[in-house]
Amino acid sequence: MPLSTQSQADDEQYVLVASLDNARNLSNILKAITFKDHAIFSATPNGLKVTVEESKCLQANAFIQAEIFQEYTIQEDLVGFQVNLTVLLDCLNIFGGSTVPGVSTALRMCYKGYGYPLTLFLEEGGVVTVCKINTQEPEEPIDFEFCSTNVTNKVILQSESLKEAFSELDMTSEVLQITMSPNQPYFRLSTFGNSGNAHYDYPKDSDMMELFKCNTTQTNRYKMSLLKPSTKALALSCKVSVRTDSRGILSLQYMVRNDDGQICFVEYYCCPDQEGEEE
Amino acid sequence: MDCVVTGGNVKVLAKAIHSLSRIGDELYVEPQDDGLALRSVNSSRSAYACFLFAPLFFSRYTIPSTHTFLCKMAIKSVQAVFRSLASLEKTVEKCHIKTDEQKNRLTFTLHCKHGLLKTHNLSYQxxxxxxxxFDKDSCANVFRAQPRLLVDTVMHFPPSLEEVTVSVSSERMWIRNHVDEEADQSKAMLTELCLASDEFDHFVVQAHNSVTFCLKELRGLLLFAESTGLPVSMHFDAPGSPVVLSVTDSVLEGNFVLATLSDDPNHRGAITPPPPPPDDFMNDDIDSYLIAMDTSIAPEPSATGPPTPQLANSTCTKQPAAANHRRRLHSEEEEEEEDETADSDKPPNKKFCSLFFGSVLPSTSQMSTQPITSQEVLASDSEDDT
Incomplete structure (x- = not known):
């Protein structure tokens, strides 16, 4: 294992060292949030959080807990940097991202601190590639102030049933309208396209509905273009939790199971479309 | 209209719509006493397809008793209802089709597994x-084959190929790619397949003819035939008169009528060519290449369009097309053509037709001087004034 021959002395210079036997466990989950180049990395002793934002209206977070990594050492309480996500993904797949079982790329990711590049050591079949990606000044992620006490409605669905709906959604519609209600139609996705409108209704007692907790009837519209990137996360996930708070902000939490059966989370926050509302 | 389709029939309906989408951009929906008719025609009116689903196909079939209902809508939007054919079979238990004539909406409700309800409200015109x-029963040549035979045959032609030529003798059928006469013959690649009569379920040849027609629509029908496993019948006469491809079952019938390239008029069989249309190509003689389309205004109390001469003289004629009948239609067509000039939605018939019939048309420079005698008028048509 060439990666483990790194001397301990070297390691001590790094504020963050994270190793994975299978780089795909990281690249897959990062793909779920790739809709902009700039990604903010925040590492804490609990794990790594990667944030991507769009138009101050949409935020995607991928959480990779410390336990997912075979090695995870952090010298500070919070290590933050920003890198180009597309470049990082290209590097993680530098060996072609083979999906053949038994063949995987090992990864060791190191960061020395502010001003230093993010260094990736990638190894597959005895070949080691070292990639250095320049880091940028980390931006402050938007705080959507989405707090669980303000959640008015929440449903947890098996992703399977939402995947079908999202794959069929009428993309000529500018918005996706989400209705959550303690009464009929319980959970409804609506589109308003060129040829007419369409509704997808999920009854609260469906097998696909794991949890249904709706207190008030809420109908909000979200820009289709903003929600579209979330389908990448949906495709990878096995369960999804849909929540809205009193302001209509949408939180989509996806539970993603990786190749090794471990669980990671991807979260999307989206602001409602204000058009057509009183304000 | 209020009807319900259940189980495997939902997929059959979906396949029919997908295969109609190979023909034209619009779906014409007409609930009739003898079943639900779904039709489509291509923009150049050289191909037409109709599926008729008998009332027994549905688990509920009710149609307005007081008036005839007729509508057309973008076929893409109907296709979207049945977007994923693969999941359709596994997930959809019931499909409910209902019209809301107040709102001009056709509602498709799919009742899926796990209680999921998908409602599509589509607006129509x-x-x-x-x-x-068309009259397929009077055709001299009649064949019937399992869809597999035709699928395997068509497979050998590249997707870019537009037309195929089918030739028959009393023993065999040859299918080859059609090469435009203007194309350089030395560079063209020819692919020809020969099918023996015993590969067919039914093989009757009375006229040893060759017809050339578009492959795209045939592929569309085969899509349907293959998934339903229904044998495909083919009826044709002489070059220039349409080829009719059909599938029939106890509860459904599908007919695809495709124009064929016209041949030398001397080779014509029983069909009398109509009088030569006026010389002016730009006027309307291009419509003489069009396939037979007979339109009539439905007796709707709430007809939106202004009354046009069609109301008076375009009556529904479904009987076999006779030569004199065609002539009459042709004259009507000229009137209707004028009515339509203001209609900006009218498909660009002329361009496509001239492409489609490129090999029989004189080059454009000669067009205005040579009367075209080899085309026959089968149809008149008019669009809705919307």
Whole structure:
């Protein structure tokens, strides 16, 4: 294992060292949030959080807990940097991202601190590639102030049933309208396209509905273009939790199971479309 | 209209719509006493397809008793209802189709597994009846084959190929790619397949003819035939008269009527060519290449369009197309053509037709001087004034 021959002395210079036997466990989950180049990395002793934002209206977070990594050492309480996500993904797949079982790329990711590049050591079949990606000044992620006490409605669905709906959604519609209600139609996705409108209704007692907790009837519209990137996360996930708070902000939490059966989370926050509302 | 389709029939309906989408951009929906008719015609009116689903196909079939209902809508939007054919079979238990004439909406409700309900409210336009004039029973050559045979045959042609030529003798059928006469013959690649009569379920040849027609629509029908496993019948006469491809079952019938390239008029069989249309190509003689389309205004109390001469003289004629009948239609067509000039939605018939019939048309420079005698008028048509 060439990666483990790194001397301990070297390691001590790094504020963050994270190793994975299978780089795909990281690249897959990062793909779920790739809709902009700039990604903010925040590492804490609990794990790594990667944030991507769009138009101050949409935020995607991928959480990779410390336990997912075979090695995870952090010298500070919070290590933050920003890198180009597309470049990082290209590097993680530098060996072609083979999906053949038994063949995987090992990864060791190191960061020395502010001003230093993010260094990736990638190894597959005895070949080691070292990639250095320049880091940028980390931006402050938007705080959507989405707090669980303000959640008015929440449903947890098996992703399977939402995947079908999202794959069929009428993309000529500018918005996706989400209705959550303690009464009929319980959970409804609506589109308003060129040829007419369409509704997808999920009854609260469906097998696909794991949890249904709706207190008030809420109908909000979200820009289709903003929600579209979330389908990448949906495709990878096995369960999804849909929540809205009193302001209509949408939180989509996806539970993603990786190749090794471990669980990671991807979260999307989206602001409602204000058009057509009183304000 | 209020009807319900259940189980495997939902997929059959979906396949029919997908295969109609190979023909045209619009779906004409007409609930009739003898079943639900779904039709489509291509923009150059050289191909027409109709599926008729008998009332027994549905688990509920009710149609307005007081008036005839007719509408047309973008076929893409209907296709979207049945977007994923693969999951359709596994997930959809019931499909409910209902009209809301107040809102001009056709509602498709799919009742899926796990209680998921998908509702599509599609807006439609009022339309006239669309009916091709064809008589497959009078055709000299009749064949019937399992869809597999034709699928395997068509497979050998590249997807870019537009037309195929089918030739028959009393023993065999040859299918080859059609090469435009203007194309450089030395560079063209020819692919020809020969099918023996015993590969067919039914093989009757009375006229040893060759017909050339578009492959795209045939592929569309095969899509349907293959998934339903229904044998495909083929009826044709002489070059220039349409080829009719059909599938039939106890509860459904599908007919695809495709124009064929016209041949030398001397080779014509029983069909009398109509008088030569006026010389002016730009006027309307291009419509003489069009396939038989007979339209009539439905007796709708709430007809939106202004009354046009069609109301008076375009009556529904579904009987076999006779030569004199065609002439009459042709004259009507000229009137209707004028009515339509203001209609910006009218498909660009002329361009496509001239492409489609490129090999029989004189080059454009000669066009205005040579009367075209080899085309026959099968149809008149008019669009809704919307």
């Amino acid at each position: 009022d339309s006239e009846s669309l009916q091709a004039v």
